Amino acid sequence: MSRVIRAIAEPVSAGVLSLGMLAALLAVSGYPVGEALAALWRGAFGSWSVLASGTLVRATPLLFAGLAVSVAFRAGILNIGAEGQLLMGATAAAAVAVTLPASAGVVGLLLALVAGVLAGGAWASVAGVLRQRFGVLEVISTIMLNVVALHVTGLLVRGPLQEPTRTFPQSALLDAALRLPRLLPGTRLHAGVAVAVVCALGLAWFLRTTAPGFRLRMTGANPRAAASAGRIDVARVSLLAFVASGALAGLGGAVEVTGVTFALYENLSPGYGYTAIAVALLARLNPVSAIGSALVFGALEAGASAMQRDAQVPAGMVGVVEAGVILVLVASEWVGRRAGRGGPLNRGGTPRSDPAGPSDTEPPSPTSAPQLSAT
């Protein structure tokens, strides 16, 4: 029961915190605070149709990418590449969907989604192999791969995947038969949101109750102990976690193309993969809580568009708020440590004051990577 309360209380308090920060920023930069926040509210929760077409639609890719970040972080992998993995998922899904005839129908739609899963997983596995075989920090490689993904998509929408008139840098529109069904008539809410929630619940079940889930958590909490005491093939588990993380992000991209944009273009993601880090951290890397935190950030981003339109407040301010939330969360972890309890980033629940030394509880640094590949 207390878990349920916490799962609700934390996103709510983060929402309040974000609003407070936003109000302060608005006041400092001389915008009418009340008017801007009212626009934000209208844009996020103003009506059922805004809630469905704005907040929920925005929250969906954030949840997919947030789950991707969560599963990686839980395994001790700092995957900053959800952005690129999402984009590659979208690209593969679009490539499949525009190639298939409309008569492919639901089967075609499923094939497109599977293509997104595979492409996202494959893109993440590049970083996984680079880390295990060559000791390249995944923080660096995933960010590099984000940029490469952007240019790959840019190349494709100006080349093989360009729309028939060859005027715009985007793919042809997906046939209606290959699009995700709408959940509420008259809104943009699509079935992808349900898929995302199912993924969140499935991931929670996987991590909590299955043996591979346990191995993944052990690997993240303490790779050395997992390898020696738990007889876990740490290298294999890490690589699978990379792929699972990328697959979730890739599915998010595929859902975005088949449910929202219906065409592929370069700037398909306004930084979902980066916001996802805030989503995952706010949820303490818990997949079920991620539903709530994706909603908070989805509302914030949907509201920001309205705020820019109605009160001329730059939408970039929301990025500042998101960064502020992350900083407050990592700082409050310190407060938690001082008070003698684990903080939200205490991956796997290993106490930070572990007398064996800090390196045991850390995600693998470049120096601990060789030991990973040696197992």
Added chain:
Amino acid sequence: MNVAPLADFLEASVRNATPLLLAALGETVSERSGVINVGLEGAIIAGCLAGLAAATTVGPEAGLLAAGLAGIAMAVIFAVVAIGLAADQIITGTAITMLGLGITSTLYRVLYGDAGAALSAPTLAALPIPGLERIPVIGHALFRQPLPTYLAALLVPAVWWWMYRTRAGLALRATGENPAAALSSGVSPRRVQALAVLFGGLCGGLAGGTLVLAQVGTFAEGMSAGRGFVAIAIVALGRWNPVGAALAALLFGMASALQFLFQALSLDIPYQIFLALPYILTLLALALAGGRYAAPAALGVRPQAAM
């Protein structure tokens, strides 16, 4: 044989390498103290906007100074959270990058309105070195560059000497290898790390200033375009050594200048390949360099409360 394309290529290589080298030198010092600052990108973009603002009101030299200060300001936030509160460095750095990108895009609109696109800053002129600039092929590349390029070139031996030949440099390296041992010999790891991070912020800010004041001449949202992350890759590629960083930065500069060479040779290759090439090259180089063996032992490790 016409050597003009080659001379242009080399000049563009050095030009592209300059901000990367500045940022990478700062990050080298920071990482040798055991702190990886992924927020470097945030310091660079802050330097871009501060450089523009000061250059349009005072002058380009003031712009460079303001850029450095803005970089330090971002580094202060990082240092407070990641060193003071011993939070996870990667996550804190990611937040600092988001913060820098968000703040600059907001401030830019607040300061210059939505139609600020046409705003142009006075730029730092090239300072030709008499005589040397007339050397064929490499003359312009090495001896007719704006101030930041010479600054970066001078910083390479200076940082190297400081790091390997002074007591403070020894304290820095000791902290990065074994903070506990450094502490027991009377060095405060936290102080060393905080100062190293501030130097990294200064260099990152200067890199941003260079971008605006010596290259682009204006500001655009997100114009740092991942250079902070590239600089971090350059540090690893250069094996945490300033001279190595200079070579790696030059290699990266050449990779991004290739497009000019190929355009001059009028080869029909999609430009996205050139845009992606430096990043692919960096990944390959990192894999081949196997940089892990040269990394400071305590890199990314969170300090214990006692330090």
